[in-house]
Amino acid sequence: MAAPLVRIEGLTVAFDGAPAVRGVDLAVHPGEAVGIVGESGSGKSVTWLAALRLLPAKAAVAGRVLLDGRDLLALPLPEVEAVRGGRIGMIFQDPASALNPVLRIRRQLGEVLARHRGLSGAAIAAEARRLLDLVGIPDAARRLDSYPHEMSGGQNQRVMIAMAIAGQPDLLVADEPTTALDVTIQAQILDLLAALRRELGMALVLISHDLGVVAETCDRVAVMYAGRVVEMGPAEPLFDAPRHPYTRGLLDALPTLDAAERLVAIPGVVPDPRAMPPGCAFAPRCAHAAPVCLGAEPALRATLPGRWSACARPDLDLAAPPPRPPATPAPAAEAVA
């Protein structure tokens, strides 16, 4: 396999002493689509905000983020700013708040083109129009003179994507890019991201809580829980036959359109970062927890070729249905420390 485009090594992040990311190792190869899946508080967004130096100063970040052999965490800030929007483009969940409401689209796209591509004057206008065409905005020439509030959420997200690819990035980091959009518009945006990736040969990191979105879009998936990657592997086998009980639990908790069956919820809530349980962070909610899980926190280990899992009981048969939960929820299981 070719050398990775970006390699995250031993990344940790803490806010006021509370750990948010607790040792993440992750590589993104040229042209591949990697999905980062997890629930709120899993550290999936913080990992990439930290990697791109977008966290506030109070965040304590350690580890290495290597791009072309340079460590983004150690570079002077102006050099990191040249990478952001240049080699690495970014889009976020809420396009309305990421765009400047008082500037026309022409001006906002133009700034990126001037800064990262060194374009000016007529070249900017032509390239801005080409980008809006590329992301499927009809009547691009006229739309350049629009303000964000004059366009729909889906169109604003297309503008965000145009700005993110304006610097011709090798990697696009998309954090919940379709979460704020209606499902028919979500399908359009996912289709656009896949088409752009094919045409531009760009790698994609898709951060999402939505397993379906990630399964349809990504080649490889990393599942995060409580600040760590608990399972990683190619998307299809990972979702067909997960090796970590948390991944199995997430899939079982998803309702389907095929049948109205009682959902298998994961009991309890994610641990408080200030009061992490001993051993495996998922053990208090895990149907398969055993004494071995309360010892050292299990490391991410290769199980099959290309498959990684951080479970102290790697030989579990997760194809078997988990024990059914009781009909009434148990209050004690959800106690917050």
Place this chain on the structure above:
Amino acid sequence: MTAPALDLRAVARAYGGGRTLFGARPVVRAVDGVTLALPQGRTLGIVGESGSGKSTLGRLALGLETPDAGHVTAFGAPMPAPGTPAWRALRRRMQMVFQDPLGALDRRIPVADQVAEPLAIHGIGAPAERRARALDALAAVGLSAAQGGRYPHELSGGQRQRVVIARALITDPDVLVCDEPVSALDVSIQAQVVNLLIDLKAARGLAMVFISHDLRVVRQIADRVAVMYLGRIVEEGAAEAVLRDPRHPYTRALVSAAPAPGRHRRERVILSGEPPNPAARPAGCAFHPRCPVAVARCRSEAPALEPAPDGHATACHRVTPAAERAA
């Protein structure tokens, strides 16, 4: 046969109109001629995207808003005007659960006191009895007395939504209208709350209107489903039939667009364009500009919602007419 819990006949509600400093304000027909019935003890799912009018329909069903046309009956009697004593009395029997539990709770008051509040408003019981009933309601949603003593910010998102459900249940209502009740919750917690609602519905014989953009969640909880597009129902029927065998092209697109792990990169119907502005409703069938199978007739003539013999109704010129289907 008992009267349905809720019966909506050709209800319509429009906003806007009139003039402002800046000229005429467009009229938005949020709900445009909707007929629906909710039998007692059953659950009706209402699905649609933003601007479909599904939340407005929920407020009309509860009598929080008065329709401009058509009428709403609750338990066989006309819906009283908002604010009247009869309306307030009906509120005890019909409660609402919203999407955002943090916005629905007062952050300065312990949650058990907030759960007891509807009893005080309706003048039910002495303070000690209210307190006991609040703890019962919290226990019914899986929260302890100790958790009842906490403030909203000391609870997780899933626990706060349980508090909101407990507060809605404390007057022992017959109807619960839930507007996106689990949309703000993580998958593992969402499953806990959906299971809770299914259990409560079974245990109390609640009738429920479940409004959501999430077809999968609706499938788990609803007996019947109505699909809305720009203020009108385009398809209505048994949940299993509508979501497994959708007939309207819009429902087909919705079902195929909802991605799921395990169903690998299957054929997706990707609609072109975006939902039109509700203030500029297209002529004919409102869906025709985005519809992959539209014909000339769809551009001029609005299709009526026609039930097939199996009770599955569709508003589409291109769906096989009921007579042929029966033959």
